[in-house]
Amino acid sequence: MKSVVTQIGEMALQFEEDHVIVFFGPKAPNELRDISLIHEPTKGVFDGSLLLPNHQLVLGEQVYDITRVGSEAANNFEELGHISVYFTEPPSEILPGAVYVKPHQWPDVQMGMTIEFR
Template sequence: MITSEVIEIGPNAIVENDPLVILFGPEATSNLKDVAVIQKFAKQPLELNLRRGSQIKIRDHTYKVTFCGKLVNANLQGVGHATLCFEPVPDTPLESAIYLSPEKFPGFSVGDKITYIS
């Protein structure tokens, strides 16, 4: 189990009726910070092994991973990046994305914890 904290939310990070959020670590560029939720992990280095069936907890919502792209674990460990998609897995899913069920967007606030359970 690995936990991060939301430390910043870009002004264009949350788009109404868009069921995804882009996560990045604190070292993201200002352009990325504009469209991302910035998370800071409690400890480094990360040892993540997310896959289908893993869980992610955001606030008091627990989500099941229905698809985990092949770039996700390395991106999270390197720059804190992943795209969380609260929608069904499409025919061609993003390799940098985690698709989650139930497909209900939780909302995000500074100070929220995101827990990754592999």
């Protein structure tokens, strides 16, 4: 599944210090658009079936290994296009919608960049 970033919220990239990016599909609530990257599938619907450890998240040209996934992340992604991606080591307990990746390098976020799970 691929999607494309269609909007970068005004405050979405201000969470670099916290090492987290919030993704939402086009039906994101207005109050969360400012802190989110809004993205839309290039075809079909959101598919969280590959949102699993030992798979990869590709943001543009940057490839990340998925290390941990919260219990609701796949469902949230399929329903709302929503996940919170953390570029850090996961704590012992993670939030239900969290996805942890490595390397712990902040991505170069661009309008029109693709998002893919593989």
